[in-house]
Amino acid sequence: MSGDETRRCDWANHSLREQEYHDHQWGVPVHDERELFKMLILEGKQAGLSWSTILLKMETLCAAFDDFDPAVIANYDTRKVERLLQNSGIIRNRLKVNAAIHNAKAYFKLCRSQGSLDRFFWSYVNYQPIVNAWSSMAQVPASTPLSEAISRDLKKFDFKFVGSSIIYAFMQSVGMVNDHLTSCPRYNQV
Numbered sequence: 098m099s100g101d102e103t104r105r106c107d108w109a110n111h112s113l114r115e116q117e118y119h120d121h122q123w124g125v126p127v128h129d130e131r132e133l134f135k136m137l138i139l140e141g142k143q144a145g146l147s148w149s150t151i152l153l154k155m156e157t158l159c160a161a162f163d164d165f166d167p168a169v170i171a172n173y174d175t176r177k178v179e180r181l182l183q184n185s186g187i188i189r190n191r192l193k194v195n196a197a198i199h200n201a202k203a204y205f206k207l208c209r210s211q212g213s214l215d216r217f218f219w220s221y222v223n224y225q226p227i228v229n230a231w232s233s234m235a236q237v238p239a240s241t242p243l244s245e246a247i248s249r250d251l252k253k254f255d256f257k258f259v260g261s262s263i264i265y266a267f268m269q270s271v272g273m274v275n276d277h278l279t280s281c282p283r284y285n286q287v
Contacts, residue, residue, distance in 0.1 A: 104278075105283075106234065106281045107278075108148075108234060112152075114152045114153065115149055118148075119283070122270070124269060124276065124277055124283065126226055126271070126273070126287070127270075128215045130213060131164070131166065132271075134204055136271050137200065137259070138165060140263050140266050141196055141197075141257070141258030141259065142158070142258075143266065148266075154186055157184070158188070161186065162197060167200075169201075170201035173201075178195065195257075196258045199256075199257050202255075207251075207254040218271070221243060221246070222243075222273050226275050227273065231276060231279065232278060239265060240260075240262045240264070240265045241261075243268075244262070244264040248260055275287055
């Protein structure tokens with residue numbers, strides 16, 4: 098490959114699953130409530146793991162967590178939690194499972210105050226993605242002052258697993274920030 102050819106972001110070159118996610122989802126602006134909630138929960142589940150692990154378990158996670166419907170998840174009881182913890186197809190971490198339930202309840206609290214998850218998140222970027230111009234993955238931050246502020250505000254609504262780095266990864270995944278490298282074909286397409 099010559100120096101002037103474009104190439105996919107480095108992190109997405111390890112598997113076909115990562116390539117497909119990178120090429121079709123990562124960085125594409127999301128405004129659907131259920132998808133925003135799903136990605137918030139999945140980014141929290143990723144903590145301490147790789148995104149490839151989440152992608153590998155995505156289908157099972159969606160099935161196990163009722164397609165991330167906050168109205169359903171908010172009503173999970175201890176029997177449901179125990180069944181989830183026996184499911185080898187998901188991230189079987191009790192704190193993360195309980196956080197999903199807790200966050201489903203917090204979702205409704207936030208929506209009563211802010212109108213919607215979409216309005217809450219996208220208002221931080223004036224409803225337009227932040228477009229960065231990174232030439233290498235080493236330049237891409239793990240968190241920013243903005244992700245710190247969003248994290249802090251989510252915690253005011255009692256959300257769990259929403260630290261600044263988790264929120265920055267969420268912002269990247271739902272297109273609030275375009276962190277495709279300038280050499281990536283997707284840089285100008287999202």
